[in-house]
Amino acid sequence: MVAPDTVRNVIIIGSGPAGYTAGLYTARAMLEPLMFAGYMSGGQLMLTSDIENFPGYPQGIGGPDMMLQLREQAERFGLEVQDKNVESVDLSTRPFAVTVEGEVFHAHALIVCTGAESIWLGAEGEAEQKGRGISTCATCDGAFFRDEEVIVVGGGDSAMEEATFLTRFASKVTLIHRRDVFRASQVMYDRAAAHPKIEIRPFRQVERWLSDEKGLTGAVLSDPRTGETEEIACTGAFIAIGHKPITAFLDGQLKTDEEGYLLHSQHTMTSVEGVFAAGDVVDTRYRQAITAAGMGCQAAIDAERWLEAQHD
Ligand SMILES: Cc1cc2nc3c(=O)[nH]c(=O)nc-3n(C[C@H](O)[C@H](O)[C@H](O)COP(=O)(O)OP(=O)(O)OC[C@H]3O[C@@H](n4cnc5c(N)ncnc54)[C@H](O)[C@@H]3O)c2cc1C
Known part of the structure; x- marks a missing residue:
């Protein structure tokens, strides 16, 4: 009682x-x-x-x-x-x-x-840039990246939506996804893929974030099939994996x-x-x-x- x-x-x-x-x-x-x-x-x-x-x-x-x-x-x-x-x-x-x-x-x-x-990637260097160069919300933080190059990570509708929204501000949006199969609906994928500012790069995942004293400068990407790596320049990154x-x-x-x-x-x-x-x-x-x-x-x-x- x-x-x-x-x-x-x-x-x-x-x-x-x-x-x-x-x-x-x-x-x-x-x-x-x-x-x-x-x-x-x-x-x-x-x-x-x-x-x-x-x-x-x-x-x-x-x-x-x-x-x-x-x-x-x-x-x-x-x-x-x-x-x-x-x-x-x-x-x-x-x-x-x-x-x-x-x-x-x-x-x-x-x-x-x-x-x-938000689900984060947990890649090296991420914790330091969370809520600064690396975000999980384009509606919230997109406007901070006017005329800058950004990347979006993800393959679902949210990733397509974030990428398309970011074209209002960013000079270039690179969307990376670890596979070549996208969970996004066809219409959302097509809209993003057709946008002149968006480049979609399948088979790419973030190995490590790069930064200097001013903030994010890029990422080391790898191809999950081969392990080959490359660097990409970006001052903003949006993680849209759920x-x-x-x-x-x-x-x-x-x-x-x-x-x-x-x-x-x-x-x-x-x-x-x-x-x-x-x-x-x-x-x-x-x-x-x-x-x-x-x-x-x-x-x-x-x-x-x-x-x-x-x-x-
Ligand atoms: C980096 C970042 C930037 C953002 N920027 C913006 C922005 O500019 N503008 C905007 O509108 N939105 C922004 N958002 C989104 C916004 O933060 C969320 O939409 C909002 O905070 C949701 O509010 P909420 O009250 O539902 O939950 P939350 O803010 O997520 O709060 C949840 C609360 O629940 C508590 N909690 C969880 N489990 C337990 C438990 N077991 N017992 C007791 N308490 C518990 C936590 O301690 C926390 O206090 C941003 C989000 C992030 C991550």
Whole structure:
């Protein structure tokens, strides 16, 4: 039996734009939310220097600065944040149980905002250039590479889309893929292949990134069939080999699509009543800070209305 006075109205899991926005709204709705910020307090934007596409910052803002401001704003209205990782949840009974570093917390409603990790290549020299010369988001970072040569790594629709989008800025886009079979749809492939600024190079993979004190300068590519290597010059690189939603701690208790993204059943509610989800952990399409924040707002309003309805 759980002592009723220890049960929180809402626990928010994850502290990216979705989590902090859900925190702001639930705090302002007097729900006294508790947030577990997780292993990466502040989320993915802690990895990037300049955000130019979040409304309200005409001069742009550094990712970590923006996330600190979102946190400060939500805390001002009473969001309680613990910089700890959720190990597991039990959604089989209500109130829900959330285990954090061995301690169990209970809540009537949960909002899951754990995001999706970009899959990186892990090639030598990558860590140093992450969020600088090497990115996983052309929409976010493409505009930093005006009239420069960039490469895109990948063979699916995202890689084609990123390459085509980058032609707006870059003087040349080289798309490399380790095979000559592309997962991309024919129409997306044809559009990229027909673009005069895009060169598609099959049977190429990144062995190592090259850089100097100013940033990325190129990559050593190899042919996986022969092991032969060559150097390519580029000041930007976009890795488009997929994302992995962070849901392992849920242990299959919420329905997902085949790639593991959480599914909404009604508005932002998941397959378990009282559990809501927002941001990149459900978003296979937009994956932007502003869309994550927007969904965090929706999840907070849905949670608030659902909690209200429980008292009727
Ligand atoms: C390098 C880079 C640059 C980008 N630039 C831009 C940009 O310029 N503009 C833009 O709009 N978007 C940009 N994006 C995309 C943007 O960062 C994401 O769309 C956004 O952060 C998604 O927000 P989110 O709240 O869904 O999740 P995230 O920001 O991914 O946050 C997930 C949170 O969940 C937490 N978490 C995970 N597991 C657990 C757990 N078990 N327990 C507790 N917490 C947990 C993590 O600690 C983290 O706080 C960029 C992304 C990257 C990687």
